[in-house]
Amino acid sequence: MGINFDLEKCVGCGSCVPACPFGLLEIVDDKVQLKEGCTLCGACRDACAYEAITIEVETSPESRADIDSYRGIWVFAEQHRANLKNVSFELLSKGRELADILSTELCAICFGYNVTNTDLLFAYGADKIYLIDNPELADNQEDYLTYQFVELIREHKPEVVLAGATALGRSFFPRVAAILNTGLTADCTGLDIDTEKRLLLQTRPTFGGNIMATIICPASRPQMATVRPRVFKKVQPDTGHKGDVIRVDFKPDNFQTRTMLLEFIDEVTETVKLEDADIIVSGGRGLGKPENFKLLEELAGVLGAALGASRATVDEGWIPYSHQVGQTGKTVCPRLYIACGISGAIQHLAGMQTSDIIVAINDDPNAPIFEVATYGIVGDLFEVVPLLIKKLKEQ
Template sequence: MGIRVDTEKCTGCGTCQPACPFGLIDIIDEKARINVAGCNLCGACKDACVYEAIEIEQTVVQVPASDEYRGVWVFAEQRNGEIKGVAYELLSKGRELADTLKTELCAVCIGYNVKDVAQLNAHGADKVYVIDDPALASQTEDPYVAELTRLIREHKPEIVLAGATPFGRSFFPRVAAQLKTGLTADCTGLDIDTEKKLLRQTRPTFGGNIMATIICPLKRPQMATVRPRTFRRNAPDANHKGQIIKIDFNKSAVISKTRLLNFVADMSEKVKLDDADIIVSGGRGLGKPENFQLIRDLASALGAAVGSSRPPVDEGWISYPHQVGQTGKTVCPKLYFAIGISGAVQHLAGMQTADCIIAINDDPDAPIFQVATYGIVGDLFKIVPMLTESLKKG
């Protein structure tokens, strides 16, 4: 792709100059000159030019035939042989996508001594491709990139999903690069454009201020990563039968540039928000750090974990591992208390899939009430101690 000015047609009138959002156009010797190095080919100058003197050359991309790529795939990540929860969450969403597209859902599990592979079938996979080999135990990326790329090239799925875990974020883009296709990272929503049969991949952008829906119309497969706990995990269905297909590890084809010397678990994080069934979160409405004790007391009465919106973390009232939201944790508990939290989109991004949300806020118009299952309008300093006391009395 490129942009050029037809100097025969250009009159040097300058109407293109203000149209360029990046100020890349100069008029020199009565002709427009575009600084192509900074140009993203948005076409605003072309649209502004009444003399049709600006041309953008498009590279013709071969769109794959609609039936060449079929099926929705989920990369089922494991560590030390245990399949991660995000794999089941993605299969639950993947089942919906596959049913909409009237195609099959497959899981790919790569590792060593992986347990409970049949659970992937019970969570919706029609086929599970398993590559199990001692050489895959250390989970260095190169063999995973090579093997997933090989399987995708062979079977041609139209959609491939992976968890936005540290491993997924690192190895999955390398697979996309090998396949020369697009990848949308950290999606918070996935659905199908039924007319065009495209995956609509929604994620926060511009610092979380807007949600962008991204499509990949010209390349296959369409690839996306999704943060753990973004989608609800369906209950397993033992009646959903599927195939387990064992594939030999193609060791000779893998050139590994890395070697695992040691693995040191991160013990710094003691707050187990991810696994909590009940979370009690406090926000800026608490006013000062000491008041977080109200949240801790209620959490202790309920046997719950303590969460927070971002301002108390920024103010140093509570540490970062407690933060729920776009730049904190994504959680999906059975019960979530939002106390003195307004319900900004960045907070909702981390908790809105909770089964039941109870909001306590003195502003009846606070956006949190739009997602709350139950809303209590009133002063948290009166309501929370009353709740804690009555729970303690049992």
């Protein structure tokens, strides 16, 4: 496995240099030279008109045959207190697209106890549900989820396995991948298929959202990814779409569990949940002090909106973490996001920029929030918001 440069063929034209996404190539004395850090991505080989670059990736016939024995797309259907999370439906909606491209089946994998509305998994596109129903699974005990999931994958060999990039997904999926010796791509915001090679193209933000990277897992299976919630849109559910429910017998005694949930403390202080809200009114450092969130609460009340916040206000202790929108908070995608006194750090934008309509209210016309906003009002939020509330109430 490696990259080779045939210096006899190399004419030093330099067309490979800009092709390298990592800037590792240079022309020295009319010949190409490679710096350390090559990932064998092949971009330079494709750019070379003289066939001077070759890449050897060992895939033995046995491993090729093994890879070809994996078929089907799986989606982890996450539940909380017996209710399925929206991210499960978003992933099934996207998974349906991918499964159709690959002409393969789409399965939902559901762990829990007396989970309601599992029929919705079919409505959002699943052909089959593997249902693992047991009181021990009600709280998403991660040791159980990890080891049972590994068993299911080993038995049924899906080629792609997806989970939401939630606290749970990002915690137990890496453990599944570690045991299966396969690749896992975190927090994807784009999924596509290379139909020729039957590969999942996984695109994700990195460097806090400043750069996007497309990642593949060419030589091991399954191809695993966690996917950021609220990135893919749910399709219209089709209640006529049905499939098979396969109940998997779960025996807790077969698994070792070393952690135990003692208590759950709810911290959602609002009536409308941020992740599911159609409208979000969000406040930043421009509010000046914690008491001023009251003003936004009033606006949220008039609009039937949930209350969001920037990381700065959460760090200052003005509002609980559960309200935080952004890279280390929640990703949201409401129909309307009203950002008040939020400058728009890239980490905040990463959590809300796919909202349908974004309204920015800020006194700094150069604030980056205006770059993603649909409508902007440059002005003092303490004048704009009260007037907006007044006029909305008059409607």
